[in-house]
């Protein structure tokens with residue numbers, strides 16, 4: 001039955017294709033010989049993404065007095081990692097915009113939650129060096145993508161589960177397992193495989209709840225688990241989990257960070273909440 005569901009869900013016609021730019025950015029990041037020029041080239045190759053990136057850079061959120069007209073300028077002003085993460089978000093945002101009207105609130109909550117988790121993960125990666133910033137960002141952005149797929153496939157049935165989890169304060173994974181036999185971690189793993197995402201990101205998607213334990217040795221899983229908990233703590237968007245992960249300081253210690261970092265990240269996510277919605281507006 002589970003294999004059946006897998007076939008239904010991970011059918012090329014049912015899942016959005018992974019934007020090439022995400023794959024390219026991850027590849028450029030992995031290559032120690034690549035630099036600013038390579039990232040610039042990757043972004044410029046995707047004209048629609050480049051145009052949106054310039055629009056975003058010139059939006060009120062950044063408040064630059066000078067008009068940004070080229071990707072090169074955007075890299076100078078927003079920074080290399082900033083451009084990489086904005087390009088990945090802009091190219092993924094469309095996936096959170098599809099669906100019927102009654103799905104839109106859930107999807108936009110999920111979008112803000114995914115952006116908050118990605119932003120937190122990037123900040124943690126920058127400080128801890130547990131993984132690269134781009135990988136952390138992409139893993140944060142995609143960690144709950146299984147929910148997007150489940151919402152798209154089961155429609156109202158899944159939306160109802162979202163409501164129930166929040167109202168009854170139960171982990172959404174439990175409801176998913178009892179209703180579908182699988183949870184969004186498993187679905188995210190299927191999608192990550194279908195998309196051929198790097199193993200590091202697939203492992204995180206697969207275990208961001210079940211593997212968020214103090215005996216976890218995979219720092220990427222810990223890092224995104226922490227980022228997920230901080231996104232809930234900041235109350236930016238909602239991932240639909242009725243019993244969100246709670247962060248205690250020992251998790252931060254495990255990735256080599258001080259417990260005060262958590263507050264810092266929460267403040268930053270809150271500050272960026274408007275930018276997350278602005279980004280969604282820019283999506284096709």
Ligand SMILES: [Fe+2]
Nearest residue numbers: 143144208209
């Ligand atoms: Fe999750």
Ligand SMILES: [Fe+2]
Nearest residue numbers: 143144228239
């Ligand atoms: Fe989440």
